[in-house]
Amino acid sequence: MEEVNQTSPQRFILLGLSNIPYLQAICFLQFLVMYIMTLLGNLLLIIVVRINPKLQTPMYFFLVNLSIIDICLSSTIVPKLLINTLATDKSISMLGCAVQMFVHLALGVTECILLGIMAYDRFAAICRPLHYNTIMNKMLCASLTVSVWGLGTINSAIHVVLTFQLPFCRSHHVNHFFCEVPPFLRMSCRDTFLNEIGMYISAGILGICPFCLTLISYIHIISTILKIRSSQGRHKAFSVCTSHLIVVTLYYGTALSMYLKGRSTYSSEKDKTVSILYTSVTPMLNPIVYSTRNTEVKNTIKKTRTNFKLRF
Numbered sequence: 001m002e003e004v005n006q007t008s009p010q011r012f013i014l015l016g017l018s019n020i021p022y023l024q025a026i027c028f029l030q031f032l033v034m035y036i037m038t039l040l041g042n043l044l045l046i047i048v049v050r051i052n053p054k055l056q057t058p059m060y061f062f063l064v065n066l067s068i069i070d071i072c073l074s075s076t077i078v079p080k081l082l083i084n085t086l087a088t089d090k091s092i093s094m095l096g097c098a099v100q101m102f103v104h105l106a107l108g109v110t111e112c113i114l115l116g117i118m119a120y121d122r123f124a125a126i127c128r129p130l131h132y133n134t135i136m137n138k139m140l141c142a143s144l145t146v147s148v149w150g151l152g153t154i155n156s157a158i159h160v161v162l163t164f165q166l167p168f169c170r171s172h173h174v175n176h177f178f179c180e181v182p183p184f185l186r187m188s189c190r191d192t193f194l195n196e197i198g199m200y201i202s203a204g205i206l207g208i209c210p211f212c213l214t215l216i217s218y219i220h221i222i223s224t225i226l227k228i229r230s231s232q233g234r235h236k237a238f239s240v241c242t243s244h245l246i247v248v249t250l251y252y253g254t255a256l257s258m259y260l261k262g263r264s265t266y267s268s269e270k271d272k273t274v275s276i277l278y279t280s281v282t283p284m285l286n287p288i289v290y291s292t293r294n295t296e297v298k299n300t301i302k303k304t305r306t307n308f309k310l311r312f
Contacts, residue, residue: 011091013173016084017272028085034284035078041287042067045297052300058136059125062118063290065145066111070283073107076100077178077279084177094164097179102160104279105181108255109206110152115248116210117144122241123217127224155202162198166190175268180275182258183268203259211252218245246289247282254278 017027045067049060080100084090092100124135163181166188176183181199185192221241228234254277261271291297 011093012097014084014090014092015173015175016177024085031078034280038074038284042071045287048297048300054296058121058141061141069107069111070286074283076103081177098160098164101179102156106152106156109155110148112207113148113210116213119214119217123221126221162195199259207256214248247286251278251282
């Protein structure tokens with residue numbers, strides 16, 4: 001019975017970001033502010049797109065999906081992190097940990113593929129403007145969205161099942177601030193070679209392929225923009241594309257570095273920092289980047305604020 005308890009713990013202890021009291025307080029305040037900004041920013045962007053008929057386009061359809069992903073991703077991780085930062089009991093049940101891992105991984109993969117689709121959408125809009133409405137029709141956008149969410153869910157389910165079939169006899173203390181696959185593979189006393197191969201294959205297909213699609217799309221986009229004679233036209237096109245490139249660079253760079261990392265380069269502190277970037281910082285920055293660099297979004301916010309003031 002004792003051996004079973006060691007290899008199959010019913011609860012895990014999330015060690016979090018720090019065990020120093022004043023640093024815990026700082027972390028709590030920082031993540032609380034980031035979480036509030038994430039919720040408000042993404043909800044505002046969703047509302048703005050819904051109330052402005054001019055924003056009922058494929059680009060903003062995908063952007064609303066991105067905002068939904070960011071809200072769910074942040075809500076899956078940050079509330080539990082805030083509780084554990086100040087609480088004495090930092091444990092999480094095996095079921096709770098599995099659910100958190102599943103949702104986080106499903107949303108992460110979905111966002112990876114969605115960013116690639118958004119790059120292709122910008123390619124179609126800038127490089128094939130006359131055929132844009134035909135290429136990015138409503139049926140295609142809906143089909144792509146359903147497929148993306150489906151792929152993320154299936155991929156996540158496979159990895160979570162494979163991860164929790166491992167025996168965790170080394171320790172049930174997770175040196176991380178949430179349940180993520182890589183730290184759990186290092187906790188197992190069984191050889192995790194097949195799990196790691198599966199993770200690399202998934203990261204290659206569902207992470208690197210959309211990233212390559214994004215790079216190819218932007219090579220064509222930049223080539224097309226440089227041919228625009230009007231400096232105002234070039235500026236407008238670059239403004240829209242720069243927003244997407246900023247998000248793509250930050251997200252892909254941090255997420256892929258986490259899931260394509262070998263055992264020899266493992267560092268718990270570096271992994272925590274990288275995870276913070278793509279689970280908390282990027283969801284907060286996404287609506288800020290898109291709204292501050294988009295005239296239609298800013299005008300809708302100003303108009304809505306003005307109407308609100310006039311009513312009250």
